[in-house]
Amino acid sequence: MDRSTQDYLFEYCLRLGDDLLVVGHRLSEWCGHAPILEEDIALANIALDCIGQGSFVLDLAAALKGATTADRLVYFREAIDYRNCLLVEQPNGDFASTLVRQFFFGLYHHLLTDRLRSSTYLPLAGIAQKAFKETEYHVRHSSQWMLRLGDGTEESHSRSQRAVNDLWQFTGELFETDEIDSALAGAGITQRSESLRNEWMQRTTDLLSNATLTVPADSFMQSGGRRGKHTEHLGHMLAEMQIVARSFPEATW
Amino acid sequence: MVESTGETLQKAREAVARVTDPEIPDVSIVDLGIVRSIAEQEGTVVITITPTYSGCPAMHVIEMEIGSALRAAGIGLFRIEKVLSPAWTTAWITESGKRGLSRAGIAPPASSPRNVPVAVELEKTHIPCPVCQSTETALVSQFGPTACKALYRCTDCLSTFEYFKPI
Numbered sequence: 001m002d003r004s005t006q007d008y009l010f011e012y013c014l015r016l017g018d019d020l021l022v023v024g025h026r027l028s029e030w031c032g033h034a035p036i037l038e039e040d041i042a043l044a045n046i047a048l049d050c051i052g053q054g055s056f057v058l059d060l061a062a063a064l065k066g067a068t069t070a071d072r073l074v075y076f077r078e079a080i081d082y083r084n085c086l087l088v089e090q091p092n093g094d095f096a097s098t099l100v101r102q103f104f105f106g107l108y109h110h111l112l113t114d115r116l117r118s119s120t121y122l123p124l125a126g127i128a129q130k131a132f133k134e135t136e137y138h139v140r141h142s143s144q145w146m147l148r149l150g151d152g153t154e155e156s157h158s159r160s161q162r163a164v165n166d167l168w169q170f171t172g173e174l175f176e177t178d179e180i181d182s183a184l185a186g187a188g189i190t191q192r193s194e195s196l197r198n199e200w201m202q203r204t205t206d207l208l209s210n211a212t213l214t215v216p217a218d219s220f221m222q223s224g225g226r227r228g229k230h231t232e233h234l235g236h237m238l239a240e241m242q243i244v245a246r247s248f249p250e251a252t253w
Numbered sequence: 254m255v256e257s258t259g260e261t262l263q264k265a266r267e268a269v270a271r272v273t274d275p276e277i278p279d280v281s282i283v284d285l286g287i288v289r290s291i292a293e294q295e296g297t298v299v300i301t302i303t304p305t306y307s308g309c310p311a312m313h314v315i316e317m318e319i320g321s322a323l324r325a326a327g328i329g330l331f332r333i334e335k336v337l338s339p340a341w342t343t344a345w346i347t348e349s350g351k352r353g354l355s356r357a358g359i360a361p362p363a364s365s366p367r368n369v370p371v372a373v374e375l376e377k378t379h380i381p382c383p384v385c386q387s388t389e390t391a392l393v394s395q396f397g398p399t400a401c402k403a404l405y406r407c408t409d410c411l412s413t414f415e416y417f418k419p420i
Binding site for chain 2: 024038039041042045046047048049050051052053056122125126127129130131133134136137140141144
C-alpha cells in the first residue's frame, strides 16, 4: 500500500470508527434511563455492538499510524480531530429522537458494512462481515420502533415527526463523497459514499410512509463532521467521556 | 517428539472444553463455536478464539478462564489469539451446545442463519417455548440480557424466556 493510500485509509478508519464510538456512547447514555426495562437493555446491547465494532476499526487506524493505540485516539483527541458525522453526536433528546437518529444512522451503517464486506483491504472486510450481521438486528429494532411510534398515539406520532424534521438536515453528510473515499473506492477498499444514497433514501421513504411520517420538504443539509467541524454537542460529550483518562493518564484498572 | 505434542494438545483440548461461557454456565465455549482451533507452534499451545458479537464483554473473562484451565492442566506455554474472520455464526453451535442451551432454559437458534431481509413490519415468530414447548410465543425484545439473545414470552404458559438468535 503506498503512502497516500495509507493516509487516506487512516482518515477513513477515523470516520468509521468515530461514527461507531460516538453513536455507541450516546446510546449508552440511556443506560438506566430508558422508558422500559427491555429497551434499556436493547439500547445498551446496541451500544456495545457499536463500541465493539468501533474499537476494531480504531485498532486498525492505530496500526496504520503506528506509535499510537485506539485508547489514545479515543481519549486524547480534541473534538476538532474527531471525524464522525454530525448526526451521531446529536443529543439523545426524547426516546423518539434517539430511535429516529438510530434508524437514520443504522440503515446507513447497514448498507455501508454490506459494501465493505468485499473490501480489498482484508482487515476491514473482516470487521464489516461481522458488523453487517449485527446491524441487521439494529435496523430491525429501530424500524419496528419507528412504526410503533409513528403510527402510534397522537403524542408518539408528533414527537417522531418532530425528531425526523430536526435530524433530517444531518443525513446528507452521510453520502458526501470527497477525495478520500474516491481514492479508496478507486483502490477497491471502499465505495463512494454517494453510492449508498439511493437505496438509503428509498428504504427510508418507504419506512417513514409505513409509519405515517412525512419526509421533510426542506432539503438543506448540514456538513462538516468529516473535516472536524462539529456541533457544540460533541465537545460536551467528549468532556464527559475523556475526563477520567485525562485526569489519570497512566492509570490501569 | 510427536507423541508428547499429541498428548499436550489432547490435554489442552480437554481443558479448554471445560471452560464455559460466563453467561451460559452449562455450555462449553467449544460447543458455542468460540474456540476456532487448538494447535501447537514451536512448543507453544496456540488457542484461537473469536468473539460471538463485536462488543461481547465476556471475551476478557473467557481468555482468563482459558488461561486458568490450561495452567491447571499443567500447560504453561500457551498463547491465546483472537480472530474476527470468518465472522462467528450460530451455525457453529454444536448439537450438544444446543442441548445445553435448552437445559439452561434458553431456546436454541431455530435454523442456520440466512440473509433475512430486514423486516419493516412487526414480526410474527414461532420459536418454541423451552418450558412448555408451545409455539404460541411472542417477541418481547430483539435484545435480551446479552447481545446474542432475544427475549420472548410464551402466550400459553406465560413464561418469559431467552432465545439465542441466529446470526
